[in-house]
Amino acid sequence: MAPNSKDIPIPDQGNKNVNLNEIKLPADIGTDWEFKRPWVWKNIIGFILLHLACIYGIYRAIYYAKSITSIWALLVLFGSGEGVTIGGHRLYAHKAFKAKFLTRLALILLHTVAGQNCMYIWVRDHRLHHKYSDTDADPHNANRGFFFSHMGWLMSRKHPAVIEKGKTIDMSDLEADFLVMFQKFFYKPMYVLFALAIPIAVPVYLWNENYYDALFVVYFARYILTLNITWLVNSAAHLYGTKPYDKNFGAVESWFVSFATVGEGWHNYHHAFPWDYRAGEYGTHYSLTTFIIDLLEKFGFVYDLKTTPGNMIEQRVYRTGDPSCKEKVQDGKIIDINGNEIDPKLQLKLKG
Template sequence: MAPNSKPGELKSIKDDHKYSDTYLKLPSEIGTDYTFKRKVVWFNAIGFLFLHLAAVYGYYLCAFRRPHPLTILWMSVLTFGSGIGVTMGAHRLYSHKSFKAKWPLKVALILLQTVAGQNCMYIWVRDHRQHHKYSDTDADPHNANRGFFFSHIGWLMSKKHPAVISKGKTIDMSDLEADPLVMFQQTFYNPLYIIFALALPIAIPVYFWGETYWNSLFISYFGRYMLLLNITWLVNSAAHLYGTRPFDKNLKPVESSLVAFLSIGEGWHNYHHAFPWDYRAAELGSKYSVTTFLINCLAAVGLAYDLKTTPYNMIQYKALRVGDGTHHIFGKIKRKNDVPTKESSEDNAKDDESNKNQSQRLVEANKG
């Protein structure tokens, strides 16, 4: 037994040692240990219960107590704006560096991400980079192999797996550490959060159109905050469990139209994990990708630049080689190639030519 250890502590010490060399392992070697027992952090669990109950009360006020219509509009604007701070700022700009931004856009995105209240940019990016590098293993903070509840919110209500702690120390964050805006936000995150995520969202409806503090608190803060959090969490949970895998069937993330709609473009997750550097986070931008549309608009006025995309022949090759056959163009080709018949060879040639022409039109449309 270790020096000064108490009875019952030896197993914990051995378990910690079991994961102490995780940084030497490949993701496939880490896997998911289903026998690992997580410890609930009751402070977090009770806190999230309270936040959800407060949000439900806020929605009750919206539905039955007739707050000022501008308050509901304000909640919607805040949800959308802070969501952009997450999808465009924390995710596509800082986590994946899929495009570059001029400093006014960086300031705006960091401010909006602060309003979202999903921790500071530095921690958000570190966790997301780790999620991609060790996706759906014990080193993934929200490992979807542990089920919907865990990957949605349970990971925030329990102590981190030792592999998450071990691998988290290996994530390269030097680019963010060299960014003064990101480090300023990290240093002063708590006062910035109080001002921009709590005080101003509540005060503006009260000051400008006479809303009550009570209504503004539960609608502009609790209702808005929990709505955005749950939409964000759906990308970790539903978009890893329910959908198709047209680009890589070996990846757990899926294509989810519902999540893409709710998260303004972040639900095309099989594509995103297959090609994480693509600023569109979806094939040719795909429908429901408001974030991609806004990046294109910002690029047109010079605030965003160096937008990274995936060559279409690479997408085609990936979908044909390891896709699950559900791709809207290449899935048909893949299925026919998997079961070739002499009678269908002429039809296949016609379909291939049609698909080729359609692919070319999509590429031209994307260039336009």
């Protein structure tokens, strides 16, 4: 991948005012296997009921709701998901590019529809996850297993390390953003309006869908499916896959997660180069989200896209990557670890 001379990334996500000597490194924090997290039963009961409502909503979508209602639910799911991946993740958490006011407004509204807390808290937790990945200071420490990193972390009390280190995360850039702080202050009424009322009203008033089906299909089923797709990045993308860029990370490359999340599953690369707006080495070829960002740039809605120089990727692969995951050149063709040929224009030509 050719380097982009426009972008020199700054990977530090920490608080510049904090004495680094007073902060333990991730390796020092580790995972305390004897620590027992108290369960939050109202959250447990809430998630059980929401998942049952989701299953019932899928049932209503198959047998009772109008087809156009299911299509609308999928569109809302996709749009809200992009509010998380483009807005919360790549724009605000990692500052991988810049966006104009109306673009930021649209992304924050879509992020609100996703219902994954306000942008401010989402970004704080994600920056904390990167800084202390797979330790007790990581909100969804994958070392505690699939269920915990998927949703169990939301059913139990935070580890004290999460609270302590969360206070050290620099959030000054979000605090200076009017839209982010407006959403933070008015998050609950905004959620009711944009995640619940409007998505349900559209099928009810535009094509006379039954209110009952609109509620269960467009809200409950759509919402819980969105959550579980997002959670796969915390769970499956930290447990099952390859580590071609850094074998020391828990994060892995997962084609399944990338397919489900339209581009967020190339997680070993992302943790190695978190500032890269592509969130994967191969760009749009493997990420619909990256394609959308490129399209937004073409029309002037976003700009200053950060990428990683090809020589930096190559050096990282040969310095820290898992040797068994390196791509090889065979008979003049670039072959991935599964034996499939990769488009030479998209593939960094690694030495076999």
